[in-house]
Every structure is written in C-alpha cells, then in structure tokens.
Amino acid sequence: MKSRLLIPLAAIPLCVGMVFAAEATKDATPTTAQANADLLKTLPMSDRKDYEDSKRGFIATLPNMNVKGADGRTVWTLDGYQFLQGKDAPPTVNPSLWRNAQLNMDNGLFKVTDGVYQIRGFDLSVMSIVETDHGVIVIDPLISTEMSKAGLDLYYQHRPKKPVVAVIYSHSHIDHYGGVRGVVNEADVKSGKVKIYAPDGFLEEAVSENVFAGNAMSRRAIYMYGALLPRDAKGQIDGGLGKTTSLGTVTLIPPTDIIKKTGEKRTIDGLEVVFQMAPGTEAPAEMLFYFPKYHALCAAEDATHTLHNLYTLRGAQVRDANKWWQALNTTIDMFGPQVQVVFASHHWPTWDNAYINDYLKKQRDTYKYIHDQSLRLINMGYTMDEIGDMVKLPKSLDDKWYNHGYYGTVVHDAKAVYQRYMGWYSGNPADLHPLPPVETAKNTMDFMGGVPAVIKKSRDAYAKGDYRWVAQVMNMAVYAEPNNQEAKNLEADALEQLGYQSEAGPWRDVYLMGAYELRNGIPKAPAVQTASPDTIRAMTPEMALEFLSMHIDGDKADGKNITVNWVFPDLHKQYAVSLENSVLVYNEGKLNPKADVTLTMPKDSLDNIMLHTTNLDKEVAAGRAKVDGDRAKISELLSLTDQFNPLFPIVTPRP
Structure with missing residues (x-):
C-alpha cells in the first residue's frame, strides 16, 4: 500500500x-463510524444561521488562494481542502468539526458594516480594517507579512486606497501581530505617522511567551495544528479557530501607545475608540474595543464561535475562567445596549443587538459554568482527570454552536481550572513522587x-x-x-x-x-521557530540574560565561578553578571570591580549574535564590541549552555 x-x-x-x-x-x-453517526443525530444541523453569517457581506477573494513568499515558497494555500465541499461528513470526521471546517473555508474580503471590513481565510486569524476620516485602522495583522499584505491589497482593490494610520494589537499572541510589517513600515511608526496601540504588558508577554518556552511550544504546535498532516478526510481538516497557520515571515513592531484602563478613549484620525481591558483572559495582555460611530465591538478573542482554551495544548500559562466571564460581563454592561455587530479576530461576525446580547451572555455563562462546576467538584475531593470527565455543559449552553469545543474543550478547560487552583498534585500520596x-x-x-x-x-x-x-x-x-x-x-x-x-x-x-x-518516526522537517528576528530585537537585556540563564546546564556548571560585566553603551545600561552555584545572576546599574571580564557592545550586536548572523569575534574585529579582561571566561560560560532540540520526541521516550 x-x-x-x-x-x-x-x-x-x-x-x-x-x-x-x-x-x-x-x-x-x-x-468510530457509529459514534459519529450517533452524534450527528443529536446536533441541530437544521440551524443554518452560521452558514449564512459566514458568507454575509462577501465582496471578493483571490482568484488563486496560493500565496508565495519572496523565495517562491508557499506560505498559505487552501489547496487540498476541496474535499470539504461534500455535504455530509465521512466516518473519519466528527460531524460537528466537519461543519466548522466548512464554515472556515469562506475566505476573502467581507463587509461587516459601514466602515468595517474583514480579511478572513487568509490565516488562522482574521484581520479587520476600520475606516477613519482619512485612512484606515488595521486590527490584528495576521501571523505573517505576506498574508497581511495580500489581505490589505485585496481591500484596496475594492475600497479607496487610504493610508494605514494606526494598527491595534488586541492581544499578545503571535497570530495577532506577526504580519505587522506587511501593512506598515517601521519608519512611519517611528516618525509618528502611524501609531500602534496595544494593551498594557503586551510587549513583555509577546516576547516572553515566544522565547522563554518557545522551543517546547513550537514543537508542540506542530501537533496542535497538524502542520505535517495531509489535507483530507483522514488528516488535517481545520484548526478550530481557522484552517491552520501561515508559514510566512513573522515580524513585530513595538507599540507606541499603551492602553491601561477600561474606559480609556482614543480618537484616531477622527474616529473614537473606547477600550476595555481584559488581562488574564484569552491572553495575559488583552483588550476589547468599541467604535461608537459604527456601533461595532471588536471582541478580540474573548467571544468567538467556539468554546476557547483555558489551557492551550501547545503549552502556555493557564488562563483564568473567572476573569474571562467577568470581562464578558463588563462588555455586556458597557456596550450591550448599543452594539449592533460584534466581530472578533477569528471566525465571522455576529449581528443584531438582541442576538448579540444573548450570544455574549451564553459565552459568559459557559466560562463561568466550567469555572464554578470545576471548583464545586474540587471541593468535593475529585481529582483533575475525574473532573475533566464529569463537567458537562447544560443543554441551554450546549445547544449553541458557538459553545461547542472546536478549539478548547470542556474536558481540558475543566482540568485547567483544577490546575489553576490546585496545581499538578492530586493530593494522593501515591502521586506525590x-x-x-x-x-x-x-x-x-x-x-x-x-x-x-x-x-x-x-x-x-x-x-x-x-x-x-x-x-x-x-x-x-x-x-x-x-x-x-x-x-x-x-x-x-x-x-x-x-x-x-x-x-x-x-x-x-x-x-x-x-x-x-x-x-x-519524527519527521526530518524544518522546525517552527516563534523567536523571530523582530522578537529577539524586542527583548530587553534582562530578557536576554534570562534566556541565557535557562540554557545553563546545572551539572556542567557545578563548581564554576565566572563573573562578567556587561555594558550596553547605546542603552546606558550595565550589568554585573555572575555564575555561581550553577545559577546565573545579574544586577543592573553597577559593575563588579573584580569581574573576570568586561564585555561592551550595543544591543544590536547582541541581537545579531543571538540570531547567528555574526559572532563575538566578528563584532570585536569590526570595532562594534570590546572585551577587557580574561576573554576565555566568556567561552567557558558559553560552553556550559545546552542547545535545545527543536524536534524532540513526544510520543516516544528520549533516546
């Protein structure tokens, strides 16, 4: 065969x-065939509203949805998904997921309402474009520059070519900022011509999530998004939030304007925006925002057409269901009476004030139900795995398609509540060690x-x-x-x-x-790297030192004692760095007069060394870096670090 x-x-x-x-x-x-057939009988398949809404406002799409990068490599294509055009789910696909996969095939430029447009089906996420007096605001410019540019170009083919005056990052996940250089250039941002708005804590969270545990997350993301699976009825059919992830150039331009409080308002080129903070919900740094002129609410990723993750299978900090339901409750209080359309950074919009309020309430109640019921069972002495199987949504919530577990699931969300409150230990001594x-x-x-x-x-x-x-x-x-x-x-x-x-x-x-x-076996394929050049450059010196610290092999470093003064003249920062007790510790603002060696370099040199486009010897030879003292100590320090394998085994033991 x-x-x-x-x-x-x-x-x-x-x-x-x-x-x-x-x-x-x-x-x-x-x-399996019988299980899927039995499930189909319980689903409200006669409800076709989502099929209508996912196509509503369609304007145009690309004649050939096959976007290539500058090197000729395909970074996004919907080729291979044609099998989804069949009416009925085959036995190898859950019929509810089949429906979701069909809905996520709708792609192109869509009109949400007067002045608000979306690019959908160009990436895992959705890019929104809001028209101002003389320009446009781009919201969440996808994962890669190739796709955000293709989306903006499509918009300009059908709408006036007004300049991008602002970008809004709704939250700190890579699929909501990675394509920013496809819609604006950094020179315009630095000059003040273009502003970038983001929630408080955005840059720190975006950088740390994609760097500190980035190697492990990247490996697990290959599993989560089925990147190497064939596209057919026995393979990858959908990612739940969208088809899958694009494979283009990931970028990051730091924000210029930080939103810190709920109720803050900004007028961007004549258009008022009202912000609502939602930290600790779907992302550590997240916000929703409302456009009164258009009666339009951007729900970021806190209200979409799926039950979302309280814990993501790629690995990340557990999210807070309690904050999530409270955020949606605030959304209803702030914007519920006047909102006429809700659009998010995944899936299709939701229209009509009465329907919107019911939708937001039932999404709110879903997160609160999982939170409360999990805690009830925790306090009855049930363990994490037991709770995952025990919590079931009531019919009033489960009947709604947008509460189905296409991305998150009740099972692993309930376990996430347990993890957040109780940690890894079940309480049974047999599980302690x-x-x-x-x-x-x-x-x-x-x-x-x-x-x-x-x-x-x-x-x-x-x-x-x-x-x-x-x-x-x-x-x-x-x-x-x-x-x-x-x-x-x-x-x-x-x-x-x-x-x-x-x-x-x-x-x-x-x-x-x-x-x-x-x-x-493990495929011989290029590993996914979340630590893009822009992400590395956005790291502070403290983050770079933390990144170095987590590479130290404790056994190799045992008994070593190395002291380094590290000076960044361009940042006017200096650090006393010491390796002792197998731990790398740093103190900002003072130097160690007895250090083994002093290393002086601009931040750009460090960035380029980390990106492997140069090395310390080259930087010294070019006069960009200076080493005073025992240079061998730097080599010794680096010899104590581990290199991370980007394709470590998951379903088999480490060799």
Whole structure:
C-alpha cells in the first residue's frame, strides 16, 4: 500500500525477533463510524444561521488562494481542502468539526458594516480594517507579512486606497501581530505617522511567551495544528479557530501607545475608540474595543464561535475562567445596549443587538459554568482527570454552536481550572513522587505479563472500541520497548480513531500527529521557530540574560565561578553578571570591580549574535564590541549552555 504520509514507511525490528512494518492510515472502525453517526443525530444541523453569517457581506477573494513568499515558497494555500465541499461528513470526521471546517473555508474580503471590513481565510486569524476620516485602522495583522499584505491589497482593490494610520494589537499572541510589517513600515511608526496601540504588558508577554518556552511550544504546535498532516478526510481538516497557520515571515513592531484602563478613549484620525481591558483572559495582555460611530465591538478573542482554551495544548500559562466571564460581563454592561455587530479576530461576525446580547451572555455563562462546576467538584475531593470527565455543559449552553469545543474543550478547560487552583498534585500520596515514565512503563509491563501479552489484550480492547485505554497502555508498552513497532502501530491505531471522533480541531490534530510519528518516526522537517528576528530585537537585556540563564546546564556548571560585566553603551545600561552555584545572576546599574571580564557592545550586536548572523569575534574585529579582561571566561560560560532540540520526541521516550 502506498503511504499518504510525508515520510517513507519504515520497517523496524522488534526485540522479540519479528518485524512489523510501520503502517499507513486506517479507515474509521465500525465503532468510530457509529459514534459519529450517533452524534450527528443529536446536533441541530437544521440551524443554518452560521452558514449564512459566514458568507454575509462577501465582496471578493483571490482568484488563486496560493500565496508565495519572496523565495517562491508557499506560505498559505487552501489547496487540498476541496474535499470539504461534500455535504455530509465521512466516518473519519466528527460531524460537528466537519461543519466548522466548512464554515472556515469562506475566505476573502467581507463587509461587516459601514466602515468595517474583514480579511478572513487568509490565516488562522482574521484581520479587520476600520475606516477613519482619512485612512484606515488595521486590527490584528495576521501571523505573517505576506498574508497581511495580500489581505490589505485585496481591500484596496475594492475600497479607496487610504493610508494605514494606526494598527491595534488586541492581544499578545503571535497570530495577532506577526504580519505587522506587511501593512506598515517601521519608519512611519517611528516618525509618528502611524501609531500602534496595544494593551498594557503586551510587549513583555509577546516576547516572553515566544522565547522563554518557545522551543517546547513550537514543537508542540506542530501537533496542535497538524502542520505535517495531509489535507483530507483522514488528516488535517481545520484548526478550530481557522484552517491552520501561515508559514510566512513573522515580524513585530513595538507599540507606541499603551492602553491601561477600561474606559480609556482614543480618537484616531477622527474616529473614537473606547477600550476595555481584559488581562488574564484569552491572553495575559488583552483588550476589547468599541467604535461608537459604527456601533461595532471588536471582541478580540474573548467571544468567538467556539468554546476557547483555558489551557492551550501547545503549552502556555493557564488562563483564568473567572476573569474571562467577568470581562464578558463588563462588555455586556458597557456596550450591550448599543452594539449592533460584534466581530472578533477569528471566525465571522455576529449581528443584531438582541442576538448579540444573548450570544455574549451564553459565552459568559459557559466560562463561568466550567469555572464554578470545576471548583464545586474540587471541593468535593475529585481529582483533575475525574473532573475533566464529569463537567458537562447544560443543554441551554450546549445547544449553541458557538459553545461547542472546536478549539478548547470542556474536558481540558475543566482540568485547567483544577490546575489553576490546585496545581499538578492530586493530593494522593501515591502521586506525590511517582517513578518517571520509562521506569513506570517497564515495571507496569512486567507486572502485566510482558509487552507481548499486553499487546494481545490491547488488541481485544481495541476490537471493543476502548481506544482511550488502548492508547494509555500501548503508550507504556512503547516507553518500555521503544523499538517495538507492533506496539507503536497499535497505539497509533487507537490514537487515530480518537482523532476521527474528536470535535476539537486541535484534539484531532494531536491524535493524528501522534499516530503519524509512531508509524513513521519524527519527521526530518524544518522546525517552527516563534523567536523571530523582530522578537529577539524586542527583548530587553534582562530578557536576554534570562534566556541565557535557562540554557545553563546545572551539572556542567557545578563548581564554576565566572563573573562578567556587561555594558550596553547605546542603552546606558550595565550589568554585573555572575555564575555561581550553577545559577546565573545579574544586577543592573553597577559593575563588579573584580569581574573576570568586561564585555561592551550595543544591543544590536547582541541581537545579531543571538540570531547567528555574526559572532563575538566578528563584532570585536569590526570595532562594534570590546572585551577587557580574561576573554576565555566568556567561552567557558558559553560552553556550559545546552542547545535545545527543536524536534524532540513526544510520543516516544528520549533516546
């Protein structure tokens, strides 16, 4: 059978002497087909409002939705998604997710209301364009410059070509600012010709999220968005918030104007904007804003057409459901009486005042319900995993399509509430210091009669449709015997069926990516990098030192004592840096008179060294950097750092 995947199938010998070839994707089992068919009967498929709203105001789209970068590489395409045009969901796709995937196919330039337009289907996120007296405001310019430029060019083909006078970043996630250089240039921002508005804390949160844990998040994002899966009914069909992520140039221009308080107003080229702060909701730094002239509310990402994440599967700080519902409650109080349209940075808008208020209330109540019910169960002594299975939305909330779990889910959102209040420990002493995964797996397999016996029992469980259990126990078999391809294949089969049944796009993607790697190994593909050049340049010296600190290998550094004075003359900043007790510590504003070495360089030189476009020797030779003292100490310090593998294993143990 010919593989549909991107990597040739491999044959891997088992330790028991047999050979099982890695396998291609499978069809839905009768159990999965029946589960999806049964679900379909419970869904309000006769409600076609979203199909109408997702097309409302359509003006035009690109004749060929295949956008390339300067190097000729495709950064965005909807090619391959044509299979979604079929009316009914195939057995390999949850019918609710199939519906969402069809809706997210609507793409192009849309009129939201007089003066407000959107570019949809050009990226995971949506870019909005609001007309002012003499120009336009761009809201959330997508992930990459190629896509934001393509979107703005399409707008200009059908509307007057007025200049961009302002950009608004609604929050600190990369899909809401990464394409900024596609719509404005930094010179205009620095001159004051263009202003960039952002919520308080935006730059710190945007930079730290994409750098500090960026390597791990980037690796996990490959799973979450199914980036390497084929686009078909057995592969990636949708990301829940949009089709998937673009692969173009990620940029960042720091904001010029910071919004700090709810109720703040700005007049941008004659157009009044009223802001509402919403920190700690969908992002640590987030805000909503209202345009009184147009009776239009931008809900950022706090109210969309899905239940959102309280915890994102790529990994990030847990979000606060309590703040989320309170923010939406404030939104209703501030703007509910007059708002006529709500648009967000994902999905399509919502119109009509009465419908909008009901929509906002039910989204508010969904987050509050998950918060309150999770806490009720926490205080009854239930554990995180139990609560994830126990919390169910009431019919009044679950009946609404926009509360369905296309991106977040009730299961992992309820677990997020537990994590936020209680942390990782269940309270059971047996969970306090368990054995690490590989040792646990080996002992468990031994207690259960060995891997071959467990595989035999697991095949019986698989035949009964008990896919969650098969995935769990086969994961332990794989950790016990990493070269056992039969165990990998069976785990992959179970994960695949779980993916086929998942309503959430990210759940489907992580299950299918796990199956993909179990069958074929880690792909030899370029890693996703969230730390773009602009992100690196936006780092403060303190952030750069923290970034260096987290690379220190504690064992290698044990017993080392290194002191460095670090001077940035262009910033008028200086730091005394010391490595002692395997910890890198820095103090700003004073130098150590007994330091081993003093390093003087402008911030640009540090940025370029971090971006690997130069090195310290070149900067010294060019006269841009200066080293006084024992230069070998710098080399010694760098020798104590680790390099992060951007494609570390996820479904198999580390070698």
